[in-house]
Amino acid sequence: MDKNMIAALEGLAPADQQKMQALIESLQMKDSLRMYNSLVERSFNDCVDTFQRKTLSKQEESCVRKCVEKFMKHQMRVGMRFAELNQGAPTSDTD
Numbered sequence: 001m002d003k004n005m006i007a008a009l010e011g012l013a014p015a016d017q018q019k020m021q022a023l024i025e026s027l028q029m030k031d032s033l034r035m036y037n038s039l040v041e042r043s044f045n046d047c048v049d050t051f052q053r054k055t056l057s058k059q060e061e062s063c064v065r066k067c068v069e070k071f072m073k074h075q076m077r078v079g080m081r082f083a084e085l086n087q088g089a090p091t092s093d094t095d
Contacts, residue, residue: 035075043067 009017047063048056056064 039071
């Protein structure tokens with residue numbers, strides 16, 4: 001949360017603060033699930049070619065692994081960038 005949101009929450013009654021915190025946590029959980037579902041769907045659509053077996057072929061498994069690694073690296077980079085911007089720190093990227 002940014003400083004303005006924290007300051008706004010501090011001005012609320014304790015019961016309202018708890019409700020807002022629960023709402024924020026719920027939204028964060030939904031967002032995490034949405035990202036996970038998006039990753040699964042994208043990887044499946046890009047990597048799975050046939051349904052001849054119960055298990056993935058070596059090529060499909062390799063594709064899924066690369067897809068997940070790429071997604072995780074992207075998410076980590078976005079998280080780092082967000083933290084830098086949230087702290088007002090200078091970034092290594094040029095905008």
